[in-house]
Amino acid sequence: MGSVNLFGPVTGGYLAYVVSIAARFAFCVITQMFFSRYAASGRATAVQSFGLGWIFVHLGDFLGVVVVVLVQAGLAASTIALDQVAAVSIAVLVVATMFVLNRKSFSLEARSDNAETSDIEDAHMVERGRQEDEDELGSRIRLLAADQGLTPRETEVLGLLARGRSIPYVRDALFISKETAATHAKHIYAKLGVHSRQELIDLVH
Structure with a gap:
């Protein structure tokens, strides 16, 4: 107006x-x-x-x-x-x-150079620790998949499920249908002898 x-x-x-x-x-x-x-x-x-x-x-x-x-x-x-x-x-x-x-x-807040440097160093340390944990988890997943005869696609699904991801997440991350993701999960559970995602996570970790 x-x-x-x-x-x-x-x-x-x-x-x-x-x-x-x-x-x-x-x-x-x-x-x-x-x-x-x-x-x-x-x-x-x-x-x-x-x-x-x-x-x-x-x-x-x-x-x-x-x-x-x-x-x-x-x-x-x-x-x-x-x-x-x-x-x-x-x-x-x-x-x-x-x-x-x-x-x-x-954040757009202006900070001192020392504070920014400290934040960057802390972030790098956290990232290194996370990467080490991820590498260790990835190794356990690959070892378990090889021992139990999982297919390459099942290994990918196992990696996501072991990290606590849901079936819809697996569907979107791997660009497959929800039914296909659920079928892979069912086969993985059967091969690993588990009955739930929590049991799978406990087994891997």
Whole structure:
């Protein structure tokens, strides 16, 4: 409304449209940034995280429609002003942006060179320890797979299951159907003599 008053109905209308599209694009980017951290943590595959991101984007669209209906009712009753709605919307977007960008993985906070160096060294130590554990686990998996006569694909599935991954995760990670992943898991359980994923994890570890 302010852009229409300032620039006229035509130019102002175009500006308002551009601003609304930019705001929705920003919301999509913020949402996907947040869920990319979810995938990076190992709790979901990139495909699952991407899907969750768009679910929340569409949920935001739905809530936006609800808010528009409520705002229109408030404007008609003169209980709220359009300027107030704009101010609150901007504040919500800014707070959401700060929440995502201030997370550890997207931290923009300036730190001293010593602190950055220490963080890098700590990260390298953690990564080395993780790599050593991963190499040891990988060796045990390959040894077990060879002893029990697992196929190369079953060995891949075993590696994921032994790390606590779910069947949907295996499906997305190996680009196979859920039924195929479940069948591989069933064959692995039979060959290893286990009856659950926890028993498999205990056996490998």
